[in-house]
Amino acid sequence: MRKEWTVNGEPIQFEVLKQNAKSISLKFKEKIYHYSLREDGSLETDQNELIISLRAGDDFLIDGEDFNLVRSKPARLAAGKNAQGSLKSPMPGKILKIFVELGQEVDLGEPLLVLEAMKMEHTIKAPIAGTVKGLPFAVGEQVKSQTELIQLQALPAKELAT
Amino acid sequence: MEKITKILMANRGEISRRVQSTCRELGIKMVAIYSEGEESLPHATEADQAFSLGSGPLSETYLNQKKIIDLALKTGCQAIHPGYGFLSENSSFTKACKAAGLIFIGPTPEVMELMGDKQSSKKKMEEIQVPLIPGYHGDRQEPEFLKDQAKKIGFPVLIKASAGGGGKGMRIVLKEADFSSALDGARREAMNAFGDDKVLIEKYLLNPRHIEIQVFSDSHGNHLHLFERECSIQRRYQKIVEESPSPALNAELRQKMTATATKITSALGYLGAGTLEFMLDEFGNYYFLEMNTRLQVEHPVTEMITGLDLVAWQILVAEGKPLPLKQEQIMSRGHGMEVRLYAEDPDQEFLPSTGTIKAFGDSELRDWRLDTGYRSGNEVSTQFDPMIAKLIVWGEDRERARHKLIQLLKQIGPVGLVTNRHYLARILQHPAFIDGATTTDFVVKHKDSLKRSPPTDEAQARALALALLSPEQKTIGAIMNSSNVSGAWDQLSGFRMGGRL
Incomplete structure (x- = not known):
């Protein structure tokens, strides 16, 4: 049975070849894997090797790697959000410096502003090349978490190509 | 002196629980404090009594001296334990405790003031001939004057906030041209963090290590050391991996550094637990950095190698009793190692993360501790320090301790909240770490090789297999419940008994 899931925000496809209550065979990126469950709920390979596994809901910790799994395709491509260049504050803080002006064109990775939070300075950089379309805050203002700090409009594709 | 039977813990999180744990063993009652929204955190729920300090800025809660002292008096406590951070190095609080007839578990306010100020502490060290890093520690603060001093010391130099700590208001300046803008940045951060933008300038040492000596003194003139901890692995001046013994010290250097440490505590007439921090260069020269006049975050590393309970010793000293061991009776055995788990995302420039700790895992291994202020199910916000837990191990030697810690990071997690867990594992597995090439610039120097490679x-x-085989929305694997968390501490008690008897 073919499935399309979302792993750590990325769409992936795989195929379940065989499954019962305790074991599974699946095909992922042209390779076939066989696993089974131990009594305590940890996973083991077909060579009976233990894989250290923890699970809480959709969050998994498997042999030291973190995974978040959603049993469906991504609702919307994450790239769509980035293309708009919306930049949200990662945490509550104060705007310390603004390096750009309205209408200014910025390159990918260019510093846009400095947010002070938890007494440390964090530089917010441009996730895309674009034009500054909105600057809702001034230096010294307090912002909450997940507040839009700056609006960037992506540069037209042909300009990017040059 | 009076016997202490009830203590108010003027702190939160893992350090509150740590002190409560020892007090429970000693039959001492504990009063905990918390701020609004922290009602369900274990430091509040596990105490004999817990009181809310209300809401608002820290000055209204954990830094509100009057509220805390009034509460201690009202609940019949004889003493206040400050933990680390908050009021632990605030001499006016120490004085206020004394004035209210309460024992402050820590040194005298005079010593705290002397050692708390970077300039006065350095003056004292000069007096008693303890080596200092070349630098300017004076009162003159004009930018041009400071720049001249920097030139005199020779680049690279380090600009530091006089009142500082924790890396705030610090800048490394590699060349003269960068000095002015670095000075501005350091001052701005210092003013915001400490309300004081006074700075000092020091020579920046190449390939230095951070070596600190745990000291303990009582009121009977005994000034002991409990060996070193190496805390060179730091990120933005925050320690993230700590261990003892240090791979950089041989017996002779250890002897010299610990002797310097007890020379300092003797000269100060120190009281209680303290830490003397030194920078060690690659030639075996060491320089006094600062003294922390309190219990340190990384104190469990020392407890692991000595088998001693440092909180119990703090209480003994506060009661006016002599320390129970002589210097030659204190042994360092095996290797202790600690990592600090932070709620931050190493793959997103270490931005603080928030969310729910869905589960801590458990482990069948021996001789380890998880010191945390959280339980499975607790929310982590950005309101307080992002350190959510410390994982500490003991091993027969450094390699065994290291392997155990890597295994535990896989088993304990936690799951559900983004942390620096994987980054810590990458450090522990790095060839330079294995070689003991642990200098303070480790994470910068190895930035690229510490980057995460995408999962295979x-x-x-x-992950897909486990998702399909285990019931949806269920927590599976060896999950720790709250009683297991304190169980990890009991495990150390067992080790302690085993080591002593």
Whole structure:
């Protein structure tokens, strides 16, 4: 049975070849894997090797790697959000410096502003090349978490190509 | 002196629980404090009594001296334990405790003031001939004057906030041209963090290590040391991996550094637990950095190698009793290692993360501790320090301790909240760390080789398999419940008994 899931925000496809209550065979990126469950709920390979596994809901910790799994395709491509260049504050803080002006064109990775939070300075950089379309805050203002700090409009594709 | 039977813990999180744990063993009652929204955190729920300090800025809660002292008096406590951070190095609080007839578990306010100020502490060290890093520690603060001093010391130099700590208001300046803008940045951060933008300038040492000596003094003139901890692995001046013994010290250097440490505590007439921090260069020269006049975050490393309970010793000293051991009776055995788990995302420039700790895992291994202020199910916000837990191990030697810690990071997690867990594992597995090439610039120097590589296809296949085989929305694996968390501490008690008897 073919499935399309979302792993750590990325769409992936795989195929379940065989499954019962305790074991599974699946095909992922042209390779076939066989696993089974131990009594305590940890996973083991077909060579009976233990894989250290923890699970809480959709969050998994498997042999030291973190995974978040959603049993469906991504609702919307994450790239769509980035293309708009919306930049949200990662945490509550104060705007310390603004390096750009309205209408200014910025390159990918260019510093846009400095947010002070938890007494440390964090530089917010441009996730895309674009034009500054909105600057809702001034230096010294307090912002909450997940507040839009700056609006960037992506540069037209042909300009990017040059 | 009076016997202490009830203590108010003027702190929160893991250090509150740590002190409560020892007090429970000693039959001492504990009063905990918390701020609004922290009612369900274990430091509040596990105490004999817990009181809310209300809401608002820290000055209204954990830094509100009057509220805390009034509460201690009202609940019949004889003493206040400050933990680390908050009021632990605030001499006016120490004085206020004394004035209210309460024992402050820590040194005298005079010593705290002397050692708390970077300039006065350095003056004292000069007096008693303890080596200092070349630098300017004076009162003159004009930018041009400071720049001249920097030139005199020779680049690279370090600009530091006089009142500082924790890396705030610090800048490394590699060349003269960068000095002015670095000075501005350091001052701005210092003013915001400490309300004081006074700075000092020091020579920046190449390939230095951070070596600190745990000291303990009583009121009977005994000034002991409990060996070193190496805390060179730091990120933005925050320690993240700590260990003892240090791979950089031989017996002779250890002897010299610990002797310097007890020379300092004797000269100060110190009281209680303290830490003397030194920078060690590659030639075996060491320089006094600062003294922390309190219990340190990384104190469990020392407890692991000595088998001693440092909180119990703090209480003994506060009661006016002599320390129970002589210097030659204190042994360092095996290797202790600690990592600090932070709620931050190493793959997103270490931005603080928030969310729910869905589960801590458990482990069948021996001789380890998880010191945390959280339980499975607790929310982590950005309101307080992002350190959510410390994982500490003991091993027969450094390699065994290291392997155990890597295994535990896989088993304990936690799951559900983004942390620096994987980054810590990458450090522990790095060839330079294995070689003991642990200098303070470790994470910068190895920035590229510490980057995360994307999970392999096989790892993803395992996650998919587990998702399909285990019931949806269920917590599975060896999950720790709250009683297991304190169980990890009991385990150390067992080790302690085993080591002593």
